[in-house]
Amino acid sequence: MSRPEESLPPTAQAPAWARARAEVPAPPGGQEWEYPSVPVPSGDPVRELMERYRALCEQAVDPLDIAVGLEEAGLGRIEARRYRQADVFELADELYARVPRxxxxxxxAPPGSSWRSRxxxxxxxxxxxGLPSAVPVALRAAAPVVGLPLLALALAALGARPVGAALRRWSDSRPGAGAPDARVASGGSGGSSxxxxxxxxxxxxxxxxxxxLTAGPVGAALGLAAALGMGSxxxxxxxxxxxxxxxxxxxGTLSAFRARxxxxLPVALGLHLALLALFSFAALAVLTALDLGSEAGAGLLAGAAHRASGLQWAAQAALGLLLVPAAALLRTGRSRTAAVAVPTAxxxxxxxxAVRAPETAQLLCxxxxxxxxxPYAWTVLGRPAAYLPDGPPA
Amino acid sequence: MRVALLTEGATESAGPDTRRSGDGWCDRLMDGLAEHEFRLYLLAPPGCAVGTRPGRPAAVHEFPMGGRRPPGHGPALHRRRQYVRAYRDLVRALVLPAERRSFGPGLYRLAELAREDGALPAFLASGAAQRTLEAVWRSPGADTAAGQPQVGDLLVAGDLLEQCLRPLSAPWYGTGAGELGGADLCHVVGGGPAALPALVAGALHGVPFVVTEHGPQLREQYRSDRYAQYRWPVRALLLGFSRLLAEETYRQAAVLTPDSEYGRQWQQRCGAAPERIRVVYEGAAAVDRAPAGPEPELPTLLWAGALEPGHDPELMLHAFARVRADLPTARLRMYGEEGGPGRAAHCRVVADRLGLDDAVSFEDGRGGPAWETGGVLVLSARTQSSPRMLVDAMLSGRAVVTTEVGVAREVVGPAGLLVPPRSPQALAGACLALLGDSERRVRLGRAGRRRAQERFAVEPVTTAFREIYLELVSGRPAFPAAASGTRGRPHRAQPFARPAEYWVAGGTEAVGAAEDVPDDSPEAVGPVEGTERAGDGGPPGLGGGRADGGERAAGAGRLFGETRAGGGRTPAGPAEPGALAEAV
Known part of the structure; x- marks a missing residue:
């Protein structure tokens, strides 16, 4: 058996003013511009309230949170009485008890740094x-006798390079005041000064x-490869x-994070070493091809591989092993260690x-x-605290 | 009497954010109670100018809140275990519903440790603190119903907790000159983090404190967007901290003075004893402002608020559509700042769709509404936790219509019209009734102005606090350290050992007289010491009262604060409803 109201058309139940409004066509885009009317409570009035504020109740941290949400929605003491509670606080208590979290x-996940930006x-x-390193190498190849002015020029270029880079990064990182969460996992230059x-x-x-600048052609080629390897x-x-x-x-836990x-760091090191080996090999191959000239043929690759001595390869690897942890530390709030280790080396x-061959010096230092x-970097980079710079953005 | 006024804000109010502490309110209070010696302790938000305020004799101490962690070393190895234990107590109270009670002990222990070696900020950022937080947070029984904390949450929550607890590292604890232990009482204006130093001073030195709140502080914390951006576990932890801090404050405060009945309800809900709450309305500086002149020619409604859902400008527009159906000459002026991007445009669209574009004008509400340009003033907000806007409207001498939410009923009373919130019909009916009856309009306007002038004047505030201060110190023993006896014995202090005037007798010399009392020499404290000092010309006993024996005095002080404070109603208390209506 249906109740008499149900047979009526929906507009006939509404009050006169609402009927008049209902005839106006709805705005495009489904935007709500009719003032929402307050529904009349029925049998279990709180159930309706639960439905209406379900999201609020499910996400509330405590009953007061719900009370504030209800007050914000315009529910006051009078409405609470309608729901058979003394005040909004008790109404919120009931809602908190009835709706499970x-x-x-x-x-x-926070966007972090995308593959593309990296x-x-x-x-x-x-x-x-790479460019500042390539200039002296090219000049040395063109004119075997290197004059003092050329050296000075190359050194100036080398000196200008990090300054420019640092200034550019500084200007990039200036407007870095985002949400406090974003600073935890954002890419780029973390909290280094x-x-x-x-x-x-x-x-x-x-x-x-x-x-x-100082080694022979093989050393210079390896140096150029290492400079290109800074990208890696x-x-x-x-x-x-x-x-x-x-x-x-x-x-979930600190230990799980550490295990993860x-x-x-070993994988990052391996990645860099592989790329560095590739660059070095390519540089040596180019060098061999230039030396052999047109008579080069099948022996190019083998010649390139044997071009550099074991000592030189080891020095190259040592350079790579130093720079990756230093660069990682620089970005994770331990920038001081990196800023001491690399210049010292x-x-x-x-x-x-001055006293030994360049590759021996490089390998040693x-x-x-x-x-x-x-070992230090491996320990420090495993701690989650390393990824939170020591202070929020102002 | 030496009063330490604790509040959030900066000496130079840098913007609207720093004004919420009621900076002007503190100034008015200090001007009104010139017989007391005030010291201002400010917790300055980051980026605020630190400086001295011109023309203010009171000493100002400032401590930066937020921003970068202050440099410093962590605790020594043998002390770290004590830090960890105290921090564990605190965190357990935050996340384990059954352990709420350990909040106070943990907090005071941390404060004590921080006072001894100042290593708290560095400790809270250390791995030991993170491990403690994790162990407690992931222990069985922790309230993580809507989400387990991840490592990222752990870091963020630890960082934010460190910022919340920063007032514990302020260099204010001690009994020397300019330190909180040297004050006779603390007055916290605004609650929230500003109450932390008062709580610590109460626990360490037994200094009682009064809390004045302008609008429930805890409610603002729940509403603020600051925490809304975090994941559920972090938000739950931080709001838990705010709530427990508020509860502890309300429990320990000797007197609570909310600015409305609405605030009283919030405080009672958070565990404040009803007998210690006294409503003291916030005095409005504009009480003497001249009433608005003649009404505008056309029947004009003036709406004030902010263009955002909380202030419900749409309700006003829909109600006005109904008003215009009956009264086509009616006009509406909307005064309000934009509460968010696109809000003003949205309101304009709604007005357009309702066919009101020629009758509604949106005004720039930045300088405050120009009340005199309206015939009837309407506030349609869904919540009103502060009476400021209403009082300002009533002082203009125009009739006021407001939604009945928050403080509206007690502020407006019979001198205005109250309508249920979210009901355009009711609001339209009230507006039409007033627009069509000029006699009633004038009568209500005048009554409203008189009511606001009576209740929200500055004078009752000063009177109320003069009483509260005297009542508070008169209920405390003159020599709390002497009265507390040896450690472990029940405290037997005499509440009326000294008359109230005794405390007023001390001038500025009292500070100098007490400076040389070492704060760690309990045997030098007592009635004998006090009487000897009397011979020096200083007021008797003030030195003894200042240099109490640390935590031993705290229990006695709190005991008497509880039994004696509160009680009587202020002259500014709510009058009988209807009394004013008769006067009208």
Whole structure:
């Protein structure tokens, strides 16, 4: 049996003014512009309220949260009486008790750094370090006798490079005041200061510049490859941060996060070393091809592989092993360590070059620094606190 | 009497955000109670200019809140365990519903440790604190119904907790000159984080405190967008901190003075004892403003608020559509700042669709509404937690129509029309009734102005606090340290050991007289010491009263604060409804 109201057309139940409004066509885009009327409570009035404010009740942290939400919606003491409660607080208590909390729908992970932006930054870095190194190499190839002015010019170029890079990054990172959450897992240059980045850039410049300027053609080619490899260093460090950002959003406990981060630095190192080997091999192949001229043929690849000595390969690897953890530390709030380790190694390498072969100096200095830095970085980068700079944006 | 005025804000009010502490209110109070010696303790939000306020004799101490973590080392190894234990107590109270009671002890222990070595900020950022937080948060029984905390939440929550607890590191705790332990009482204006130093001073030095809230502070925390951006576990933890802090404040405060009955309900809900609450209306500086001149020629409604859903400008527009159907000459002026992007445009679209575009004008509400340009003033907000806007409207001498939410009923009373919220018919009916009856309009307008002038004048506020201050210190022992006896014994202090005038007798010399009392020498404190000091010309006993024996005095002080404070109603208390209607 149906009640008499149900047979009436829907507009006939509405009051006169609402009927008049209902005849006006709805605005395009479905925008609500009729003032929403207050529904009349029925049998279990609170059930209707539960339906209306379900999202509020499910996400509330406590009854007061619901009370505030109800007040914001215009429910006062009078309405609470209509729901047979003394005040909004008691109404909120009832709603809190009757609606179970529901886990929040997973918020999409913070964007972090995308693959594209990381690659862009890496390419930029490769160009920034590669070009100034290529100039003296090209000049040396064209004119075997290197004059003092040329050296000075090359050194000036090397010096200008990190300064420019640091200034550019500084200006990039200035308007970095986003939501506090965003700072946890955003890419780019984390919480490092300008001075730390400057020192790091200077140290890397010296480390790369010493073989380019002082070693023989093989050493210079390897130096050029390492300079191009700065792009890969940048990429690896960014990827490490990106992986940590993902871990922060998904790992449940500190130990789970540490377990997740344990293989990340070795993988980043392996990645960089593989790319560095590729670059070095390519540089040596070009060098061999130039030397052999047109008579080169089947022996090119084998010749390139045997062009550099084992010592030189080891020095190249040591350089790579030093720069990746340093770059990662620079981006994770431990920038001071990186700003000390890299310039120290650079200075040592420059000094030792005066008495030893450049590759020996590089292997000695970079190897020692890397041996000290790697365990430290591996420990520090496994801690989640490393990805939260020491202070929120102002 | 030496009063430490604690509030949020900066000496130079830098913008609308810093004004919520009622900066002008503090100034008016200090001007009105010139016989007391005030010291201002400010928790300055980040980015506020630190400076001295011109023409203000009161000493100002400022401590930055928020922003970058202050540099410093963590605690020494042997003290770290104590830090961890205190922090664990605090966090347990936040996330375990059954452990709420450990909030106070944890907080005071942390404050004590921070006072000893100042290593609290560095500790809270350390791995030990993170491990503690994680262990408690993921322990069985923790309230994580709507989401388990992730490592990212752990970091963010730890960081935010560190900011919340920063007032514990303020260099204000101690009994020297310019420190909170040297004050006779603390007066917290605004509640929230500003209450933290008062709580700590109460626990460490037994200084009683009064809390004045302009609008329920806790409610603002729940509403604020600041926490809305975080995931559920972080939001739950931080709001839990705000709630427990408010509850602890209300429990420990000697007197609570909300600015409305509405605020009283909030405080009672959060555990404040009813006998310690006294409503003291916020005095309005504009009480002496001249009433508005003649009414505009056309029947004009003036709406004031902000263009956002909370202030419900749409309700006004829909009601006005109905008003215009009956009274085609009616006009509406909307005064309101835009509450969010696109809000003003949305209101214009609604007005357009309702066919009101020629009768509605949107005015720039930044300088406050020009009340005299309206014949009837309408407030249609869904919530009103502060009486300021209503009082300002009533002082103009025009009739007021408002939705009956929050403080509206007690502020407007019989001197205006109240309509249910979210009901365009009711609002339209009230507006039409007033627009069509000029005699009633004038009568209600005058009554409203008189009511606002009576209740919201500055004078009753000063009178009320003069009484409250005297009542508070007169109920406390003159020598809390001496009265507390040896450690562990029940406290036997005499509540009326000194008359109230005794406390007023001290001038500025009292500070100097007490400066040389070392704060860590309980045996130097007592009646004997006090009487000896009397010979020096300083007021007797003030030195003894200042240098109490640390935490031993706290229990006695709190006991008497509870038994003696509160009680009588202020002259500014709510009058009998209807009394004014008769006067009209």
């Amino acid at each position: 529901r886990p929040v729908v997973a918020v999409p 690659t862009g930054r890496a390419l930029g870095s490769a160009v920034r370090y 300008v001075a730390a980045r400057l020192w790091y850039g200077l140290g890397a410049g010296v480390l790369l510049g010493v073989p380019v 260093v940048e990429w690896s460090a960014d990827w490490l941060r990106h992986a940590a950002g993902l871990g922060l959003g998904s790992a 981060m344990r293989p990340v 650079g200075l040592g390498s420059a000094v030792f070059t 970079c190897g020692t620094a890397a041996a000290l830095l790697l």
